[in-house]
Amino acid sequence: MGAVIVEAMAFESIDALEAALREASYLPERGLSTALFLGLTLEKPLLLEGEAGVGKTEAAKALAVATSARLIRLQCYEGLDVAHAVYEWNYSRQLLHIRAAQEGTVSEQELFGPDFLIRRPLLEAIESDDPVVLLIDEIDRADDEFEAFLLEVLSDFQITIPELGTVTARRRPAVVLTSNRTRELHDALKRRCLFHWIGHPSLEREIEIVALRVPGIPERLAAQAAAFVQGLRQLDLAKPPGVAETIDWAQALAALGRDELDARTVEETLGSVLKYHEDFAAVRDAALLSLVEEARAVAAAS
Amino acid sequence: MTFGRVLREAGLEVGPGRIADALTGLDRVGLAGRDDVYWTLRTTLVSRVEDVESFDRAFAAWFLASPRRPVYRVRTRDPSSSLAGDRRVDAPPVGQASGDDPTGVGWSSHEVLRRKDFASMTPEEFAQAARVLAEVARRRPLRRSRRLRPDPRGRSLDLRRLARRSLARGGEPIERTFRRRVEVPRKLVVLCDVSGSMESYTRALLLFLHAIVGSGPRVEVFAFGTRLIRLTDDFRTRDPELALAAAATRVVDWASGTRIGASLKTFNDVWGRRALTRGAVVVIVSDGWERQDSALVTREMARLRRAAYAVVWVNPLKGSPEYQPLAAGMRAALPYVDRFVAGHNLASLEELASVLVGIERRHAA
Numbered sequence: 001m002g003a004v005i006v007e008a009m010a011f012e013s014i015d016a017l018e019a020a021l022r023e024a025s026y027l028p029e030r031g032l033s034t035a036l037f038l039g040l041t042l043e044k045p046l047l048l049e050g051e052a053g054v055g056k057t058e059a060a061k062a063l064a065v066a067t068s069a070r071l072i073r074l075q076c077y078e079g080l081d082v083a084h085a086v087y088e089w090n091y092s093r094q095l096l097h098i099r100a101a102q103e104g105t106v107s108e109q110e111l112f113g114p115d116f117l118i119r120r121p122l123l124e125a126i127e128s129d130d131p132v133v134l135l136i137d138e139i140d141r142a143d144d145e146f147e148a149f150l151l152e153v154l155s156d157f158q159i160t161i162p163e164l165g166t167v168t169a170r171r172r173p174a175v176v177l178t179s180n181r182t183r184e185l186h187d188a189l190k191r192r193c194l195f196h197w198i199g200h201p202s203l204e205r206e207i208e209i210v211a212l213r214v215p216g217i218p219e220r221l222a223a224q225a226a227a228f229v230q231g232l233r234q235l236d237l238a239k240p241p242g243v244a245e246t247i248d249w250a251q252a253l254a255a256l257g258r259d260e261l262d263a264r265t266v267e268e269t270l271g272s273v274l275k276y277h278e279d280f281a282a283v284r285d286a287a288l289l290s291l292v293e294e295a296r297a298v299a300a301a302s
Numbered sequence: 303m304t305f306g307r308v309l310r311e312a313g314l315e316v317g318p319g320r321i322a323d324a325l326t327g328l329d330r331v332g333l334a335g336r337d338d339v340y341w342t343l344r345t346t347l348v349s350r351v352e353d354v355e356s357f358d359r360a361f362a363a364w365f366l367a368s369p370r371r372p373v374y375r376v377r378t379r380d381p382s383s384s385l386a387g388d389r390r391v392d393a394p395p396v397g398q399a400s401g402d403d404p405t406g407v408g409w410s411s412h413e414v415l416r417r418k419d420f421a422s423m424t425p426e427e428f429a430q431a432a433r434v435l436a437e438v439a440r441r442r443p444l445r446r447s448r449r450l451r452p453d454p455r456g457r458s459l460d461l462r463r464l465a466r467r468s469l470a471r472g473g474e475p476i477e478r479t480f481r482r483r484v485e486v487p488r489k490l491v492v493l494c495d496v497s498g499s500m501e502s503y504t505r506a507l508l509l510f511l512h513a514i515v516g517s518g519p520r521v522e523v524f525a526f527g528t529r530l531i532r533l534t535d536d537f538r539t540r541d542p543e544l545a546l547a548a549a550a551t552r553v554v555d556w557a558s559g560t561r562i563g564a565s566l567k568t569f570n571d572v573w574g575r576r577a578l579t580r581g582a583v584v585v586i587v588s589d590g591w592e593r594q595d596s597a598l599v600t601r602e603m604a605r606l607r608r609a610a611y612a613v614v615w616v617n618p619l620k621g622s623p624e625y626q627p628l629a630a631g632m633r634a635a636l637p638y639v640d641r642f643v644a645g646h647n648l649a650s651l652e653e654l655a656s657v658l659v660g661i662e663r664r665h666a667a
């Protein structure tokens with residue numbers, strides 16, 4: 001294996017990284033940019049946790065854009081195994097190859113060579129010579145066995161294929177793991193990772209995010225929508241809306257051509273913010289009017 | 303470095319590797335911005351959200367020299383706990399009764415024991431019962447996994463092995479290899495009422511739960527009285543007495559009032575949102591005496607029911623022949639319950655175990 005490529009994807013300072021992320025249409029809080037910065041400089045995997053819709057996956061995507069790296073994503077699910085995460089042999093091709101050779105003999109070496117290998121995300125990320133951001137999404141959904149395997153990969157950045165030998169990363173991918181905390185991850189895995197909890201953004205930040213992600217939205221509408229969602233989060237809801245919902249909703253409002261929030265518009269479009277019927281009903285029947293008033297007042301003040 | 307010790311004292315797990323990361327990180331980030339220092343230390347030293355609060359306090363106390371001291375984790379013992387109570391003194395330790403073969407329980411006495419209400423058992427009988435409990439708990443509902451194992455009677459072709467074996471036969475797939483889906487234990491979540499009205503059954507039920515946790519992965523156990531507490535980690539230890547003692551120190555409201563609705567809500571909010579409930583068999587053990595709001599029980603049961611694979615309610619009072627579900631909480635919950643079983647004696651817990659194994663999802667109405 002060739003020499004390790006040392007030229008890292010790291011940035012000079014947190015501010016430089018923040019600027020690059022902003023360029024990629026992502027506005028991180030200071031804590032998140034510090035965490036991403038440390039992940040790059042210390043070359044350690046970063047574990048991101050947080051409520052659904054706060055932008056965990058988006059953070060990894062933005063990081064890839066900001067570092068001009070390729071994003072390789074491994075979506076985890078229960079029962080995910082090596083054949084879907086690392087590599088698999090292309091069996092139909094192998095069988096065809098054997099048939100085609102007919103009388104001549106086919107050596108095992110030929111059959112289990114690189115030509116017949118299907119590369120899955122983990123192998124692809126490790127083999128790549130170009131900079132890569134490896135996103136291991138919703139790691140909590142994979143089973144324990146896979147987590148143990150991943151631990152091995154993340155400590156050595158190498159993968160052994162019995163038929164071919166060991167593949168070692170020449171350039172360590174920047175690794176981002178996300179978890180929704182459906183279960184507690186193993187301590188060993190956590191010990192390998194830096195950790196950051198993404199919370200809901202502040203009002204000012206959320207307004208900025210909406211303005212950035214929904215181009216052309218009237219300033220006042222952006223502020224009111226953000227303030228309204230912030231108000232919703234104070235309520236006792238089954239599923240408080242995340243930034244992703246705010247953006248969806250703002251897009252809907254902008255598409256309707258509104259430039260201000262009023263009770264009727266909110267009632268018509270609330271479905272893109274509240275995804276549970278009880279939440280929807282509770283807000284519509286009780287809190288809607290006062291929330292609209294409040295959002296208008298807050299937005300006017302900011 | 304000293305800060306690391308402060309954190310450890312505050313209850314955070316901070317290894318030398320993390321300290322090294324923190325120092326390197328600080329070196330790269332610089333010490334100028336207080337925020338940056340804070341975030342650097344937090345990212346490198348904290349690995350669970352639950353620890354953030356302790357970290358913040360320690361950080362404030364240490365770096366900002368604020369007068370607030372880090373709060374130390376205090377483990378209080380509750381002497382009035384019904385768990386560590388009188389029974390424990392008399393009863394021989396479960397599982398290691400000297401020379402007493404667990405299978406030596408004669409059938410007839412076994413049968414009597416099976417039917418006897420936990421509330422009226424003597425300590426000796428209880429020790430015997432505890433052993434049977436452990437047996438019963440071993441059976442778990444299964445779920446088909448996406449994983450495949452080689453199986454000659456399987457349905458899908460195992461191409462990997464097929465290709466390999468064909469090699470020897472010049473590419474003729476003579477020997478066909480198959481795989482089939484593996485069955486794995488379905489997620490099981492148990493919420494156990496430990497309030498005053500349940501007192502005579504709590505110990506037996508918790509022993510049962512401990513045995514279930516020992517039956518394999520994917521089990522979560524919670525206790526509730528006035529508030530919900532997760533016991534899964536305490537129950538991981540093998541020795542049932544140790545596990546119960548650990549639980550006793552954690553649960554502060556043994557034998558007090560019940561807030562079923564509020565506890566279910568906490569469960570749905572905190573754990574349900576993390577999708578713990580999804581696809582799980584949820585077992586609620588309670589007599590349904592809700593002190594407060596039965597409308598809340600209705601609402602939260604509905605939420606639980608939608609996410610869960612099936613909901614089983616275990617009510618020890620149901621063992622009595624003249625039982626009627628009169629308690630307000632019970633009446634509110636029943637429409638959302640797939641199976642309603644007793645659980646007041648061994649026989650009924652055996653029944654519970656077989657209900658759990660055979661449970662099917664009730665078709666959405």
